[in-house]
Amino acid sequence: MQYLRDxxxxxxxxxxxxxxxxxxxxxxxxxxxxxxxELNPKLGLTQTDAPWFSELTGELTIEAWIYxxxxxxxxxxxSFVGQTDRFSCFMFGIPADEDRDNIMDTRIGVFSNxxxxxxxxxxxxxxxxxxWVHYVATIDRGAAxxxxxxxxxxxxxxxxxxxxxxRLVLGGTPTLTKVPMPDKMRFAAGVYIDELRISSVVRxxxxxxxxxxxxxxxxxxxxxxxxxxGSDQHYEDSSKSKIPLIRSEIAxxxxxxxEAATASPVLPKSEEELxxxxxxxxxxxxxxxxxxxxxxxxxxxxxASAGNPMGRAPSGTWKGTFEFSGRKMRCVxxxxxxxxxxxxxxxxxxxxxxxxxGETFERLRETFNxxxxxxxxxxxxxxxxxxxxxxxxxxxxxxxxxxxxxGLDVESIKEVRLNDSDVxxxxxxxxxxxxxxxxxxxxxxxxxxxxxxNPMLSMTKDFKFKEVAPDLWFPESAKWVNSVTDxxxxxxxxxxxxxxxxxxxxxxxxxxxxRFSIKPPPGTRGYDMRTRENxxxxxxxxx
Numbered sequence: 456m457q458y459l460r461d462x463x464x465x466x467x468x469x470x471x472x473x474x475x476x477x478x479x480x481x482x483x484x485x486x487x488x489x490x491x492x493e494l495n496p497k498l499g500l501t502q503t504d505a506p507w508f509s510e511l512t513g514e515l516t517i518e519a520w521i522y523x524x525x526x527x528x529x530x531x532x533x534s535f536v537g538q539t540d541r542f543s544c545f546m547f548g549i550p551a552d553e554d555r556d557n558i559m560d561t562r563i564g565v566f567s568n569x570x571x572x573x574x575x576x577x578x579x580x581x582x583x584x585x586x587w588v589h590y591v592a593t594i595d596r597g598a599a600x601x602x603x604x605x606x607x608x609x610x611x612x613x614x615x616x617x618x619x620x621x622r623l624v625l626g627g628t629p630t631l632t633k634v635p636m637p638d639k640m641r642f643a644a645g646v647y648i649d650e651l652r653i654s655s656v657v658r659x660x661x662x663x664x665x666x667x668x669x670x671x672x673x674x675x676x677x678x679x680x681x682x683x684x685g686s687d688q689h690y691e692d693s694s695k696s697k698i699p700l701i702r703s704e705i706a707x708x709x710x711x712x713x714e715a716a717t718a719s720p721v722l723p724k725s726e727e728e729l730x731x732x733x734x735x736x737x738x739x740x741x742x743x744x745x746x747x748x749x750x751x752x753x754x755x756x757x758x759a760s761a762g763n764p765m766g767r768a769p770s771g772t773w774k775g776t777f778e779f780s781g782r783k784m785r786c787v788x789x790x791x792x793x794x795x796x797x798x799x800x801x802x803x804x805x806x807x808x809x810x811x812x813g814e815t816f817e818r819l820r821e822t823f824n825x826x827x828x829x830x831x832x833x834x835x836x837x838x839x840x841x842x843x844x845x846x847x848x849x850x851x852x853x854x855x856x857x858x859x860x861x862g863l864d865v866e867s868i869k870e871v872r873l874n875d876s877d878v879x880x881x882x883x884x885x886x887x888x889x890x891x892x893x894x895x896x897x898x899x900x901x902x903x904x905x906x907x908x909n910p911m912l913s914m915t916k917d918f919k920f921k922e923v924a925p926d927l928w929f930p931e932s933a934k935w936v937n938s939v940t941d942x943x944x945x946x947x948x949x950x951x952x953x954x955x956x957x958x959x960x961x962x963x964x965x966x967x968x969x970r971f972s973i974k975p976p977p978g979t980r981g982y983d984m985r986t987r988e989n990x991x992x993x994x995x996x997x998x
Contacts, residue, residue: 485520485587487650487669489683492690492700494533494626494646499705501690503698507538507623508677512614516654517544517565518591518666523584524645535590535648539621542567544592544600547886565592565600568616587649589665593657606659623678625651625700653678662987720884726868730860733868733879733894737856740899741848743927746780746966749842750959757795757951762911762941767795768951769803777840782853783971785810786840809836812971819973828973828981828992842957846901846918846930856892856902863890873903895920898928913938913947923962932956 481491492501517536537543544565591606593599594615599608625648656675672679672694679693680700690700722730757768771792778785787808794801809818811834818829838844838851848854863883871880873893881892893904898920907914914937921931935953940946975981979992 481522481524481585481587481647483587485522485649486589486667487520487681489649489669489681491522491647491649492625492680492682494535494648496626496705497710499703500627501625501700501702502622502627504701505622505698506620507698508696509618509620511619511655511677512617513595513655514657515542515594515615516591516652516656516658517542517593518589518653518658519651520587520649521546521590522587522647522649524647533626533646534624535646536623536625536651536653537627538619538623540568541615541619541621542594544590565594565598567594567598591659591663593659595657599660601659601663604665605662607661623698623700649682651678651680651682652676720864720866722865722868726865729868729879730865730881733881733896733900734857734860736896736900737860737894740901740927741855741857743899743924743963744843744847744929745963746778747842747929748776748778748959748961748964748966749957750776751840751842751955751957753839753953753955755792755951755953758948759795760939760941760948760950761946762943763939763948763950766797768937769794770951771803773840775840777842778966778970779841779843779853780966780971782834783811783813783968784834784836784841784852785970785973786836788837788840808973810971810973811836812968815972817973819975819979826975826979828975828979829984830981831984839953839955842930842960845933845955845957846905846916846920849902849905849916856894856900859890860892876903878903899926901928901930911940911942913940921960923960927962929960929962930957931960 485491494501519535521535533547534543534545537545542565588602589604590602591600593606596614597608599606601607626646650670652670654675655677658675669681670676670679676694677696678698680690681693682690684690688702690702692698692700751774753773755768755770755772757770759767769792771790773788773790773792775786775788785808787806789806790803792803794803805821807818807820809816811817814832816831816834816836818835820827834852836851841851843853844851848856849859860881863881863885865881865883867880867882869880870877871893872878873880876895876897878893878895881894883890888907888909891904891906891908892902894900895903901918901920902916903918905916905918914935916933916935918930919932920928923929933953933955935951935955936949937951939948939950941948975992977992977994981990981992982988983990
């Protein structure tokens with residue numbers, strides 16, 4: 456039987472030497488039932504077989520069930536649906552776990568080009584792995600994004616541009632000429648989509664009831680894909696539009712070029728070792744900071760600038776006191792500022808306080824004739840009130856600089872001189888944006904300077920520190936300059952300048968737990984966003 460063994464041996468060797476792509480699959484069907492579409496660059500691009508609604512200008516709701524087999528690594532990005540020069544619904548990996556549920560967070564968002572102004576909103580949240588999640592985005596002269604029962608808005612923009620002769624694309628990278636997009640993106644594998652519905656109305660606002668079954672087409676449905684077909688290359692549109700999706704094949708050489716172009720840089724061994732030393736130094740001093748109480752005065756000036764996608768920043772003064780112990784916090788802040796909207800100015804005046812005790816976030820505000828109290832689970836503070844935002848961790852709360860460093864594709868680490876000190880200059884990339892840090896190892900490994908830049912926007916923050924305990928340095932003052940470059944003329948403008956001064960800095964002194972909750976006066980009217988109930992604070996003033 457030797458003549459049989461040899462052919463089988465040849466076949467076996469051929470199988471073992473041939474690359475085989477074994478893709479995972481959802482462990483359960485979505486609530487819509489049926490099949491799904493895998494978004495994977497190795498499987499080719501999925502798009503409509505013709506231009507998609509070239510004259511559409513009004514409202515849009517884009518919704519689908521999304522399933523991710525594993526947590527998205529840093530800078531892994533994909534657009535689960537979009538159209539070049541019109542809109543893009545996207546997700547990308549962030550190396551953070553803000554709500555401490557042992558699930559790395561993911562930022563979801565939507566870009567809309569607009570005829571005059573782009574709109575954009577994104578939301579950081581936990582991305583449950585191996586679980587179907589309902590995602591929704593709406594566009595209505597602005598944008599909103601949400602998931603699993605809650606949607607929120609972002610910048611106001613303008614109507615969708617027409618005519619657009621581009622196709623609807625799933626899993627690709629639609630580009631928007633009016634919005635700076637990353638130059639380099641690495642695409643996700645093991646991402647699945649089911650029951651994609653696109654509507655010509657806004658179907659969801661605020662809190663909403665999560666769908667529990669497959670969608671049916673109605674008069675407002677302009678695209679509906681169940682992905683239940685047996686074919687893995689052709690998907691019918693169940694709406695009245697009847698515009699099918701087609702998956703195209705990708706050439707191996709094109710895939711290889713894409714992977715090479717988006718690969719992470721590799722540091723020399725000496726710089727890798729230095730990076731690890733820096734991470735350990737940051738973590739060591741993070742552990743030394745337990746609590747603090749700080750008075751602050753923040754002043755911002757701003758001007759209108761051409762080509763600024765974020766609009767003019769508020770200007771004025773913010774003065775108050777901030778207390779923290781780990782993630783718990785309390786702030787009392789008085790504002791005397793102006794919000795500059797395109798058509799008018801809004802005064803921002805008055806005093807408010809907010810607090811978080813580890814479970815409940817409370818905000819107490821003055822209204823026209825009484826006090827108003829709100830309660831919710833998530834923290835919705837202004838991070839620039841938090842002194843830790845200004846040089847300790849660059850994000851506020853009890854996060855670490857290590858998260859920012861780990862989120863970078865680090866390109867280089869060098870020892871340089873800055874402000875008469877020897878510092879480590881770290882330069883890296885995050886989704887096409889250049890990030891630079893100048894860390895001083897003699898000042899608790901904190902940044903003397905932090906810079907973020909891309910062709911359109913530049914942000915530079917300079918910090919000064921004070922030794923508040925032996926070998927423990929804390930922010931004392933800072934200056935933040937935002938610059939905008941008009942992409943049409945090349946003119947660069949300093950759009951806003953913020954200075955902040957901290958006084959009466961008291962670090963690692965005991966703070967009573969009672970400080971992290973608010974005791975409003977009796978009769979205060981409130982709203983609990985967790986239960987969606989109104990309430991009035993009784994005479995005994997208990998929670």
